[in-house]
Amino acid sequence: MNHEYINQFNLIDRYVLGKLGADEAQEFEKHFIDCPECVEQLQVTRSFVGDLKELAIQETLVSSNKPTPLPRRWELGQLVPRRSWAAIAFGCLVLAGVFGFFGVRRLNRLEGELRQAREETSAINQQYQRGLETAAASEKEHQEAKQQLTQRLEELEKKLKTEGATNQSVRGSDAPDVNFPIFALVSIRGQAPSPVEITLSASNSRFALSIPVEDTRVFTTYRVTINDYQAKTVWQRDGFRPDAYHSLSLSLKSSFLLPGNYDLKVEGLTSNQWNTVGNYPFRIARRR
Amino acid sequence: MFKSLINKVLPKSGSTKVDYVQLVNRIIAGDTEAEADLVKRFQPAVLNIIRHDTNSSMIEDFSQDILIIVILKIRNGELNHPESLGSFITSVAKNHVIEQMRRIRRRPSEDLDKADQVRDPSPTALDQLQKSERLKKVRNLLNEINPRYKELLLRYYINEEPKETICADLGMTSKQFDGVIHRARKSYRTIYLADERSAEEDVDK
Numbered sequence: 001m002n003h004e005y006i007n008q009f010n011l012i013d014r015y016v017l018g019k020l021g022a023d024e025a026q027e028f029e030k031h032f033i034d035c036p037e038c039v040e041q042l043q044v045t046r047s048f049v050g051d052l053k054e055l056a057i058q059e060t061l062v063s064s065n066k067p068t069p070l071p072r073r074w075e076l077g078q079l080v081p082r083r084s085w086a087a088i089a090f091g092c093l094v095l096a097g098v099f100g101f102f103g104v105r106r107l108n109r110l111e112g113e114l115r116q117a118r119e120e121t122s123a124i125n126q127q128y129q130r131g132l133e134t135a136a137a138s139e140k141e142h143q144e145a146k147q148q149l150t151q152r153l154e155e156l157e158k159k160l161k162t163e164g165a166t167n168q169s170v171r172g173s174d175a176p177d178v179n180f181p182i183f184a185l186v187s188i189r190g191q192a193p194s195p196v197e198i199t200l201s202a203s204n205s206r207f208a209l210s211i212p213v214e215d216t217r218v219f220t221t222y223r224v225t226i227n228d229y230q231a232k233t234v235w236q237r238d239g240f241r242p243d244a245y246h247s248l249s250l251s252l253k254s255s256f257l258l259p260g261n262y263d264l265k266v267e268g269l270t271s272n273q274w275n276t277v278g279n280y281p282f283r284i285a286r287r288r
Numbered sequence: 289m290f291k292s293l294i295n296k297v298l299p300k301s302g303s304t305k306v307d308y309v310q311l312v313n314r315i316i317a318g319d320t321e322a323e324a325d326l327v328k329r330f331q332p333a334v335l336n337i338i339r340h341d342t343n344s345s346m347i348e349d350f351s352q353d354i355l356i357i358v359i360l361k362i363r364n365g366e367l368n369h370p371e372s373l374g375s376f377i378t379s380v381a382k383n384h385v386i387e388q389m390r391r392i393r394r395r396p397s398e399d400l401d402k403a404d405q406v407r408d409p410s411p412t413a414l415d416q417l418q419k420s421e422r423l424k425k426v427r428n429l430l431n432e433i434n435p436r437y438k439e440l441l442l443r444y445y446i447n448e449e450p451k452e453t454i455c456a457d458l459g460m461t462s463k464q465f466d467g468v469i470h471r472a473r474k475s476y477r478t479i480y481l482a483d484e485r486s487a488e489e490d491v492d493k
Contacts, residue, residue, distance in 0.1 A: 010451065013469065015340060017448055025340065033333045033374035041473075042336045048476045049445045051426045056446050058423070081435045 001031045006038065016045045152210070152245055153182050159243070160208055160251050180251075182208040185264060187278035195261055195281035200254045202287070211248040211266060215277040219268025222248060222277065229261040238269070257284045312370035315362045327355050330374075334381050341385045350388060354381045418487060425479045429472075437468045444469070 006012060011028050014020045020028060032038035183198045200207055213222070223238035234257070240248045248266065261283050267274040314322030334351045342350075358377050361367060367376055430438050436458055443449045455465050 007466070010466070010469070013444070015336075017445070018340065019448070029337055029340075029378050030375055032336070033330070033378050036329075036332075039332045039336060043332055044473060044477045044480050046336070046339065047480050048426075048473060051423055051476075052441065052445050054419075055423060055427055055430070056442070083435065 001027055003038075006031070012038065012041050012045050016042060016049055149184075152247070155243075155245075156182055156208065156210055156247075156249050160249060180204055180206040180208060182210055183282070184210045184212070185280035185282055187212070187214060187266075187280050195283045197285060198282050199285045199287050204254050206251060206253055209250040209252070209264070209282070211250065211264065211278075211280055213242045213246045213248060213266060213277055215268065217268060217270070217275070217277075219270055219275070219277070221269045223267045223269065223274060224248060224250060225265045225267070226257070227263045227265065231263075234262070259284045259286050308373040309370045312362055312367060312373060315359060316365070318363075323359050326359065330358075330377050331355060333374075334377065337378060337381045338385055341382065342389055346388070350385060351381075353388075354384050357384065418483060422479060422483045426476065429475055429479070433472070437472070440465065440468050441472055 001011075006028070011020065011024070015025060015028055032042065181198075181200070181204055183196060185196050198207065198209075211224070221238060222240040222242065223236065224240055225233055226235040228234050242248055261281065264280040264282065266277040266280070268277045269275075311322055311326060315326065331351055334354050335347060338347050338350050338354075354377070358380050361376075361380070367373065369376075430441070440454055440458060440460070443454050444451065451462070451465055454460070455462060460468075
């Protein structure tokens with residue numbers, strides 16, 4: 001047995017506390033009987049242990065003599081040593097700082113998102129308002145156009161009635177016709193539009209065609225030609241002059257044209273030459 | 289440096305055995321100084337052995353008895369191997385303690401009869417004062433150290449808890465534990481030796 005062994009296995013403490021086995025104790029005694037250094041260590045340790053126990057007894061007696069304090073739920077000093085308070089406080093500060101930093105950052109991010117959402121909402125609202133305004137304007141235009149069209153149609157009807165009474169070349173009965181349909185034709189411009197559908201019922205004895213003249217050239221007179229789907233002329237007449245709305249009006253008997261596709265051509269006369277003003281396709285259909 | 293290291297690792301058997309042989313021869317020759325030397329050298333160790341085996345209040349008496357027995361045996365030539373003086377004293381000490389404790393258990397009334405012959409083990413006023421001073425220093429020592437280390441010392445020396453349990457609870461390694469014990473004992477040794485010196489000075493006075 002050497003001192004390295006004795007120190008490594010705390011033999012002195014264990015011997016003093018009576019925790020060495022009999023054999024090991026005997027071996028240790030054989031060593032320290034010849035070792036003043038170990039004997040001194042034993043004496044110091046034994047005295048240390050004795051003094052510690054004495055202090056523990058004194059502390060117990062003192063605390064038992066003290067008046068019993070009012071029970072508290074807890075005392076911080078008992079739970080946590082005072083020396084650690086500074087470290088714990090510092091740790092709490094650091095933690096608070098970290099949480100605060102992340103909290104502020106999140107808050108800023110949320111504020112940014114809120115701001116962006118508000119801006120987007122405002123933009124959408126503005127867009128909606130503009131849409132409403134546009135729709136209102138379109139509605140207004142539509143109503144105005146409708147009103148104008150209605151007005152034109154009324155005037156045309158009046159005109160047709162008066163012309164029908166005085167014009168001898170108009171075929172059909174001398175008795176005035178009222179409430180016959182008027183169809184507005186559309187000229188071909190660039191891309192050919194679909195022909196204007198003219199549906200005639202059995203009760204309609206006559207119908208009228210309103211032909212807008214959009215050519216700005218000035219002609220002395222106009223000629224109207226109706227060709228069938230085979231480009232065969234079924235009717236032609238000149239001497240027309242546009243009305244105040246730059247339109248020509250044509251009144252026909254319902255039985256005059258068979259169902260099918262037709263092309264109405266308008267020509268203007270200048271210097272004894274007929275110039276095409278516009279082509280107006282239409283289709284006749286009969287409702288039974 | 290190396291010599292002290294060797295002395296720490298290897299027992300001082302060589303020089304000790306020579307000393308023992310010389311000592312025994314001197315005692316056999318009737319040298320009373322040699323007897324005093326023997327007592328001075330071996331009494332602390334004998335006390336430790338006795339205290340390990342018993343906590344009787346008669347430890348001091350036992351130690352004196354033991355050393356007297358050893359001296360008598362040496363004078364009578366009963367020590368055949370002087371170089372084994374240490375082992376001889378150890379075995380005498382253990383046997384004596386066992387015998388005395390057996391006797392005390394068997395006839396406790398006999399001890400009461402001999403009460404007047406038993407030295408009063410209670411400390412003197414001076415002893416009490418010295419002890420009180422020492423305890424004050426130990427209390428200050430404990431208050432100055434890390435509370436974790438204080439807890440370690442109290443749990444180890446007073447509660448006598450195992451080292452492994454304390455290390456696990458306090459999150460310490462075995463080396464850290466030994467370091468705390470070593471430093472605490474070292475600090476206490478200063479107090480203890482100062483106290484011993486003070487006691488010797490008072491005795492001399």
